Amino acid sequence: MTTDYKKVLITGVAGFVGSNLAKALLDNGVEVIGIDDFSHGFKRNIESLLANKKFQFIEADVRNENTFKGLNADVIVHLASQKIPRYSSALLVLDDNSLMTKNIVKKCINDKIKMVFASTSDIYGKNPKLPYSETSDMLLGPTTVKRWAYAISKIYSEQYLIANHEEFGLNYTIMRFFGSYGTNQNPTWWGGPQSVFIEKTYNDDFIELHGDGSQTRTFTYIDDTVQGVMKCIFHENSSNDIFNIAGDPDSEITIKDLAHLIWGLMRPGTEPKIKCIPYSTFGNYEDVQRRLPDINKIKSKLGYEPKWKLAEGLKQAIEWQTKLYK
Numbered sequence: 277m278t279t280d281y282k283k284v285l286i287t288g289v290a291g292f293v294g295s296n297l298a299k300a301l302l303d304n305g306v307e308v309i310g311i312d313d314f315s316h317g318f319k320r321n322i323e324s325l326l327a328n329k330k331f332q333f334i335e336a337d338v339r340n341e342n343t344f345k346g347l348n349a350d351v352i353v354h355l356a357s358q359k360i361p362r363y364s365s366a367l368l369v370l371d372d373n374s375l376m377t378k379n380i381v382k383k384c385i386n387d388k389i390k391m392v393f394a395s396t397s398d399i400y401g402k403n404p405k406l407p408y409s410e411t412s413d414m415l416l417g418p419t420t421v422k423r424w425a426y427a428i429s430k431i432y433s434e435q436y437l438i439a440n441h442e443e444f445g446l447n448y449t450i451m452r453f454f455g456s457y458g459t460n461q462n463p464t465w466w467g468g469p470q471s472v473f474i475e476k477t478y479n480d481d482f483i484e485l486h487g488d489g490s491q492t493r494t495f496t497y498i499d500d501t502v503q504g505v506m507k508c509i510f511h512e513n514s515s516n517d518i519f520n521i522a523g524d525p526d527s528e529i530t531i532k533d534l535a536h537l538i539w540g541l542m543r544p545g546t547e548p549k550i551k552c553i554p555y556s557t558f559g560n561y562e563d564v565q566r567r568l569p570d571i572n573k574i575k576s577k578l579g580y581e582p583k584w585k586l587a588e589g590l591k592q593a594i595e596w597q598t599k600l601y602k
């Protein structure tokens with residue numbers, strides 16, 4: 277049921293998902309070429325991998341097509357991305373994400389190799405019809421709200437991959453991640469709410485909830501995310517298809533309850549310090565009220581099975597992140 281790819285090129289290898297994926301591939305004897313420009317990645321995430329003879333790290337910019345000259349792999353997993361416009365810029369998100377996708381698509385078509393692309397659950401936007409399956413509609417807000425630039429950049433890339441499959445036979449797999457967390461997560465908002473809540477709780481500071489905290493998310497522990505990515509790389513049924521990669525839908529949780537859970541794990545028996553920040557303070561902003569995945573497709577087609585309960589995964593993330601502060 278699996279293909280025997282021996283060498284995988286990862287863009288964004290010093291980031292959260294990339295570094296965990298590289299480790300899993302190397303642990304399985306697969307050669308890895310990893311590229312990162314450290315714009316949002318960290319040397320510490322890949323330090324332990326550098327001694328491995330099967331790992332080649334290249335510090336370079338994925339926006340530059342020359343980066344890929346002379347590199348040979350069986351698959352490219354394209355993770356490098358600009359993420360949240362609020363913390364960078366909508367223009368950067370739109371420009372960088374489309375340019376990087378175009379470079380990788382071109383390389384994969386030229387070399388006749390597979391492209392595995394990281395998309396996001398954010399593309400489902402505000403669709404009130406839950407849960408989100410791979411064929412669900414995308415319901416985004418107006419273009420004047422810049423948060424949607426991220427989803428739009430990923431939708432553009434998805435369509436670009438599919439169009440290149442139709443016209444030039446590109447072999448692709450699209451992965452739609454739902455909030456992943458764990459070891460090597462970015463310890464700021466770039467890494468998601470759990471990162472910031474851990475930092476605030478560690479410092480005995482106020483956890484700030486956007487709005488009233490009633491919005492929900494379904495989080496995915498990084499080992500489950502990596503399990504999904506491995507299926508999307510190696511499983512022979514993964515080609516030319518789209519898969520949600522998420523934790524157990526039963527673990528959907530409000531952001532307020534997430535704050536309480538993290539506080540309770542780190543400061544048991546004490547009253548959580550929680551402050552609500554009205555959405556109006558973020559300017560022209562829209563949030564997604566509920567985000568619930570349907571993971572039946574990846575379960576039935578690729579044999580994916582999320583294993584981690586939220587509280588157990590959070591314990592691992594807390595242990596890892598608080599070591600950074602000591």
Ligand SMILES: NC(=O)c1ccc[n+]([C@@H]2O[C@H](COP(=O)([O-])OP(=O)(O)OC[C@H]3O[C@@H](n4cnc5c(N)ncnc54)[C@H](O)[C@@H]3O)[C@@H](O)[C@H]2O)c1
Pocket residue numbers: 287288289290291292293294311312313314315316317318336337338339354355356357358359372376394395396397452453454455456457462468
């Ligand atoms: N982490 C999640 O929960 C999540 C959810 C949905 C989608 N995604 C997608 O998954 C992918 C990986 O996410 P992540 O959380 O690991 O992000 P991350 O920011 O931790 O990692 C991305 C890496 O790409 C690198 N990078 C960015 N631009 C680059 C460039 N021009 N050249 C070279 N390297 C560059 C950054 O330095 C960083 O190390 C992204 O495409 C993201 O949009 C992640």
